[in-house]
Amino acid sequence: MERILIQGGIHLFGEIAISGSKNSSLPLMAASLLSNQTLQLTNIPKLSDITTMKNLLVNLGTVIEIVDQEDNGLQLKLSSADIQNYFVPYEIESKIRASIWLLGPLLTRFGKATVSFPGGCEIGARPIDLHIAVMQALGAKIIMHHDCIDAHVDECLVGCNFSFTKVSVGATINAILAAVLAKGETNLFHCAREPEIADLCRCLNQMGAEIKGIGTTELTIIGKDRLDGTSYKVMPDRIEAGTYMIAAAVTRGDVKLLGIECDLIENLVMRMKAAGVSILQGKNFIRVKHQGPLKPVNISTQPHPGFPTDLQAQFMCLMTLAEGLSTISETIFENRFMHVRELCKMGANITIDGHDAVVQGVQSLVGAEVMASDLRASAGLVIAGLCARGETTIRGVHHLDRGYQSLEKKLSQCGAKISRITGD
Ligand SMILES: CC(=O)N[C@H]1[C@@H](OP(=O)(O)OP(=O)(O)OC[C@H]2O[C@@H](n3ccc(=O)[nH]c3=O)[C@H](O)[C@@H]2O)O[C@H](CO)[C@@H](O)[C@@H]1O
Numbered sequence: 038m039e040r041i042l043i044q045g046g047i048h049l050f051g052e053i054a055i056s057g058s059k060n061s062s063l064p065l066m067a068a069s070l071l072s073n074q075t076l077q078l079t080n081i082p083k084l085s086d087i088t089t090m091k092n093l094l095v096n097l098g099t100v101i102e103i104v105d106q107e108d109n110g111l112q113l114k115l116s117s118a119d120i121q122n123y124f125v126p127y128e129i130e131s132k133i134r135a136s137i138w139l140l141g142p143l144l145t146r147f148g149k150a151t152v153s154f155p156g157g158c159e160i161g162a163r164p165i166d167l168h169i170a171v172m173q174a175l176g177a178k179i180i181m182h183h184d185c186i187d188a189h190v191d192e193c194l195v196g197c198n199f200s201f202t203k204v205s206v207g208a209t210i211n212a213i214l215a216a217v218l219a220k221g222e223t224n225l226f227h228c229a230r231e232p233e234i235a236d237l238c239r240c241l242n243q244m245g246a247e248i249k250g251i252g253t254t255e256l257t258i259i260g261k262d263r264l265d266g267t268s269y270k271v272m273p274d275r276i277e278a279g280t281y282m283i284a285a286a287v288t289r290g291d292v293k294l295l296g297i298e299c300d301l302i303e304n305l306v307m308r309m310k311a312a313g314v315s316i317l318q319g320k321n322f323i324r325v326k327h328q329g330p331l332k333p334v335n336i337s338t339q340p341h342p343g344f345p346t347d348l349q350a351q352f353m354c355l356m357t358l359a360e361g362l363s364t365i366s367e368t369i370f371e372n373r374f375m376h377v378r379e380l381c382k383m384g385a386n387i388t389i390d391g392h393d394a395v396v397q398g399v400q401s402l403v404g405a406e407v408m409a410s411d412l413r414a415s416a417g418l419v420i421a422g423l424c425a426r427g428e429t430t431i432r433g434v435h436h437l438d439r440g441y442q443s444l445e446k447k448l449s450q451c452g453a454k455i456s457r458i459t460g461d
Pocket residue numbers: 060063134135161162163164165166167168169203204205206207208229346347369370371
């Protein structure tokens with residue numbers, strides 16, 4: 038079993054180039070199913086989730102040409118002119134959450150889809166009722182089996198008015214992917230407005246879609262008969278950037294993150310500044326510099342533009358070393374405190390009370406053997422290992438490969454002593 042070994046206590050100094058966004062790349066890849074022309078995507082991060090999505094699309098009949106552009110990620114040319122299959126198998130689909138985004142495109146372009154239940158991080162029940170409800174509102178007939186969903190359309194999907202009962206990134210994306218080729222106008226209310234959704238909408242509009250209200254909670258989509266191909270560069274990964282920003286602060290370092298600006302992660306920037314971290318914004322970079330003791334700051338995860346749940350574990354690590362008491366509330370996922378037990382093994386003082394984790398800052402963390410339970414919990418443990426005294430071993434590191442391109446290399450370039458060990 039692979040594990041990551043960190044010799045902690047080293048201040049990080051240097052530069053880190055931010056890769057393309059995982060959560061933007063995945064729906065953009067699914068969008069290739071909407072056209073019989075080629076969609077060229079650049080700045081795709083080299084991650085296991087991307088490989089899984091590639092395998093899902095290839096299984097459907099999408100032809101994918103991949104060019105490795107080294108540190109600039111992957112360039113993908115996806116052609117879905119000749120789809121022969123409308124079935125998304127469980128063995129592949131269960132690996133990622135994003136697989137559910139094949140439902141909307143398959144239904145709207147081909148009128149049928151059989152998809153298994155999606156995987157992803159085990160951070161809560163993660164139902165798909167909203168995905169199903171919006172497809173039904175667009176006219177899809179859906180039969181739920183115990184292991185998969187059968188969906189078909191009599192003629193074509195038809196535009197509708199639909200209001201989400203809960204803010205969902207995934208369901209908003211699926212609705213958009215389906216509505217762009219539906220007949221007539223769709224009005225979506227109470228949408229999620231994460232920047233990755235706006236990125237998808239911009240690419241779709243470049244392909245000939247007509248989406249209005251981008252970046253807001255109300256989207257109007259005028260359905261088109263067909264979409265064309267295009268070439269699109271994926272936005273930077275704000276969660277990767279946020280993770281390294283916190284790593285720089287907690288190790289009392291000075292790190293310049295390249296290829297990202299503060300407007301993408303305003304909420305984190307605000308909280309880190311409140312914690313006493315110096316954050317400077319330049320053209321296409323953010324510089325994070327430790328200055329003095331860390332102050333406690335409360336956060337509550339919320340849909341964008343609130344504090345992102347995908348940075349909760351990492352921010353909690355920062356707070357373990359703050360001078361005082363902070364409360365971290367997780368309101369999006371009911372099981373996203375799995376890093377707490379592991380952080381406590383490293384000397385953190387954290388008590389869970391329902392949706393809240395109460396963190397009493399300590400002087401320092403100490404290295405330990407810990408287990409990564411999901412993607413961002415793993416990132417939190419890496420951060421903890423970097424600032425802890427002594428050696429930390431992290432098991433379950435395959436989670437990290439879902440979301441962090443070249444993690445060890447990027448951190449080593451800033452002086453971290455981090456390596457991956459294979460075998461027992
Ligand atoms: C691949 C990807 O982009 N994943 C992101 C996406 O996940 P994902 O799209 O799964 O997250 P959602 O925004 O849909 O989930 C938000 C909440 O809504 C609930 N829900 C969702 C759908 C549904 O049909 N019914 C329902 O009740 C979920 O259980 C959760 O409690 O947004 C999350 C919230 O920002 C992020 O943490 C994930 O990194």
